[in-house]
Amino acid sequence: MTRLLLRGAQVITMAPHRPGSERADVLIDGDTIAAVGDGLDPTGAEVVDVADRIVLPGLVNAHLHTWQTALRGVGADWTLADYLGRLHGAVAGRYRPEDMRIGTLAGALSQLDRGTTTLGDWCHNTPTPEHTDAALDGLRAAGIRGVFLHGTPYSAADAAHPVSEVDRLPRGPLLTVGMAVRGPQLSTPDAAVADFRAAAERGLVVSMHQSGGAPGPAWAAVRAAGLLGPGTNVVHGAGLTEEWVKILVDAGASITCTPENELGQGHGIPVTGQLLRLGAAPSLGTDTDAVAPADVLSAARIALATQRGHDHERHRQDTGSFALTTTITAKQALTWATTEGARALGLDGRVGRLEAGMQADLVVIDGSGPNPLATALYAGAGDIEAVMVAGRWRKRDHELLDADLGAVREQLRRSAAHLLPHVPA
Template identity: 80%
Template sequence: MKRVLLRGAQVITMAAHRPDAELVDVLVEDDQIAAIGEGLGETGAEVVDVTGRIVMPGLVNAHLHTWQTALLGVGANWTLADYLGRMHGAVARHYRPEDMRIGTLAGALSQLDRGTTTLGDWCHNTPTSEHTDAAVEGLRASGIRGVFLHGTPYSAADLAHPVSEVDRLLDGRTGTHALLTFGMAVRGPQLSTPDVAVTDFRAAAERGVVVSTHQSGGAPGPGWEAVRDAGLLSPGTNVVHGAGLTDEWIRTLVDAGASITCTPENELGQGHGSPVTGELLRLGAAPSLGTDTDAVAPGDVLSAARIALAHQRGRDHDHHRRETGAFSLTATITAKQALAWATVEGARALGLDGHVGRLEAGLQADLLVIDSAPRLVPTHDPIAVALYSTPGDIEAVMVAGQWRKRDHALVDVDLEAVRARLWESADHLLPRLADWR
């Protein structure tokens, strides 16, 4: 049995029954958290002194297209129409299996470096089994905890999801891994006929996997009514963006236990619509968070949390000003709520609640250590320091009891080889942007 004892840090557990932050030890045994408390014994444990640091649950990026990593930043000025035309209309069809592998690997490593321990990898460029397997291999090789959401290239609205590929993944024919689970990334009710939407949602329900779908840029169509009427909305349903959904529809999803993942920087910048944070909060629910695509927006989940928080606070101030003539005198949302969106809510959206998202005995040992850099001192409020930290402040990252980052550097990875292959992929893909019309 491998034992690691983290000692001396302010610990944010995100557990409902514990204080916001506390000076306690964290004992890890193999891949699980064994105990959290004061003065834990160190018999047989490697003692790691984290005095002055903050230890908290690993972040959860619930929605990212890692296959697009080689095109980092090329879409910084793209609208949603640009993205759909250039990425999916022009470049996607030129991807080779190796481009899928290296993009996924590099994207997942980038997430680990930023403190993300669980990734919802929404992979919708899998024209062949070879492309799928290459993407899965990249995710597996990174060492991140991944939920691989199998999607397909954009196609006819009456074409059902290829469930044989999903079954192949679930049967382990691509190789099993303790950190990897699978779900379905379907075109969904907005982009499919009602019959196909029902067929795809039912296929996910029969297999007991998360089904995730985009919804933005317009009002929900008849496919949503068909899925609802078939009784297929459930806690296994994940809606990305949610922009365009009416208050009634959001209530329907919340009542069914479904989750909504907001990608605030991407949504505001590209034209998806405003994040539906406030609409969820009014119903006693909350969003999970994603960063969508490195081609368009930074992949930092804490930045997404801060943007979502500031955007909704601004909306609330505006509403209060219209009602009373002055801004609100009290904060409508707390920093801890925003931190929960990037941890607890992300785990729930990906079907991993009870495994990750909090630090509790019996849960997986997925955590990060925030440095005690001068810019983070004095630590009057550990929750605020955690929320407002940057990727450069992430000193260490652990996934399932294994260090994936120590002393501000990723471990057990040949970064030079990854960079070289990623540049080769970029050199192949970037010229294809000219094919867009």
Template identity: 80%
Template sequence: MIHILLRGAQVITMAPHRPDTEHADILIDDDTIAAVGENLDPTGADIIDVTGRIIMPGLVNAHLHTWQTALRGVGTDWTLMDYLGRMHGAAARHYRPEDMHIGTLAGALSQLDRGTTTVGDWCHNTPTPEHTDAAFDGLRASGVRGVFLHGTPYSAADATHPVGEIDRLSGGPLLTIGMAVRGPQLSTPDTAVADFRAAAERGLVVSMHQSGGEPGPGWAAVRDAGLLSPRTNIVHGAGLTDDWFKTLVDAGATLTSTPENELGQGHGFPVTGHLLRLGAAPSLGTDTDAITPADVLSAARIALAHQRGHDHEHHRQTTGSFSHTATITAKQALAWATVEGARALGLADRVGRLEPGMQADLIVLDAPAPNPIATALHATAADIEAVMIAGRWRKRDHTLLDVDLGTIRAQLHESAAHLLPHFPG
């Protein structure tokens, strides 16, 4: 049985009833946080001195296609149309199960190294059960906490999700299953309703992309069927109207922004402001390593700066001057990468905050500073000294544990060498 006392750090709990930061001990029993407070009883515990460090909840990357990791950076200058044509229209068809496995494994480990303890892995290159199993096994082998969002290659708008593939998958202590559907924007109304109903019957998170214009007729069909709920997750959200944002927020649905990808590829502007005006907030993702860096804190900083820029410009147009106070705080941006990500993936009762009864998913930053919140938001992988998931260390002393990086790199290079010739010139 694990019994650990972390002592001496500045702690960011992200719990609503606690200070922004505090000096506190964290007591961990097995996979769970037992207590957070000053001078906790260390009897029987393995005491770890983390003086001068910052401890905060593990980050949550709510939208990522890990299967594309071997092609890191290949599409940095692509537009959205380039990505759809070159990745999905060409290269994706040449993926072997082993490519799915190593991409997913390496992508998840890259997230761990950056302080991400939970991943929403949107896996939509599953032409065969073997491809699905290889990706799922890669995610499980990484040791990350994850929601494996089973998707499908792009196909006809009236093709319903293959629920048999969902039903045969079995999660575990760290992995849960969700559905990555084409959604109302890319499906016929009847198909969208059927997919939402299948997810609801199974109690699963159902996630979908929304961009490329105003909402299609499938959205109204899903709404009228009463299928919008807190387990509905919309990625991007570009093109939604104010009325639709209100409808979704009122239903408890979540929206995930991938701001660097959205701004660079042409999805549309991040939906941060729309949500904040309704008293809601986005979760964050990095989308794909093939296009943008796999760093959810970078996504948080970009989303924060982008929305502050909009707010300053609005203030300038109405008053003649930029805003004299910050319209959004750094702590709010941290919440998007922790609390809101957990909510988007249906895990708000387990991760995203450091509180008794929550899972012991946390990160240790070796970056002391007068403002721990800002230091955490500005952290890079080099600042992440340690990562714990369910009470087990996955990274210590700036090094991933129990990982054969040499073998993984070699397999990743082999996968890239196989896939790159299949891109159109």
């Protein structure tokens, strides 16, 4: 197996027992991190000089609808009602399997380009098995680590999730499967309980949207059935009461915020502060390229700045002045985009940290400075020099590898040309 030694970088391991950043080497054996430390023995390894670089765990985008990539930016001025009516109501039914494939492939490649190595692909435009299989094919072709969250088009509130479709889906070294259900906000109590139970019986992450309103009776039914737990992932969470956020946190559930989308479309204020007050933290997603940028580091910065703004305002109301000490750090924001994302997708034992035994998923940032944590958090796509997934370079010297980008662009253009005429003005 191939052994690589990344030598001399400022390394951000995100491991709880190590410094925020440190000068270290990273030894990779095949698809696994063998060691992280200073002056590691290079015997038998290809040595890659990464001095004056920052190495950190691959980023995790825990919530993205990649199938919408061909419509990038079309909904920049849409409210949530516009998005639901125009994209789901008018356009989703026009998708062909080939549109699902190219949207997913292009969306996943875009994530790799921006340093995301693990993607929670929330695919809820699957009217036929052919649509599902095409989306899966696009995800596999990109070479990203993917959690394919199988969803369905919006349907009756009492319809249970089609678990036979979930059961037939293939898994692989880089591909796991979860369930993207309508969830208690949009389902009857019986249907919500059935969906949660099906996920629990299969050991799958069950993910659902919840925003723009208080939790309904189906939430209480799921809780009474004892089905809330670490495999529960709530997307957005805006509108949940303090009591319900605590219930979810105490159960070990995760909440994924998509802050730019939530603030811009009207989901509600991100629940970052509610989580932090309970000693918990959000994972992050970018939701949809049709509405918001696909950059999870931007999501981290927006979530950080938004919550700092609320904290300053609360302090100003209490004392007449902004806070004199920072309430949240850059390192915390990076955990939201790495370790918390891994936990939300059920992969916290495999990715999200750089330490021995973890998968070799990492990002190399072209840059250095007195504060490597801030340099990493402020990085843009142009700063991402290299990306590795399972010990294999997917981006190197600022260029994506093993991808015919010309063909991808042309297929995406043709898909957009097919779909855009169906977007209502």
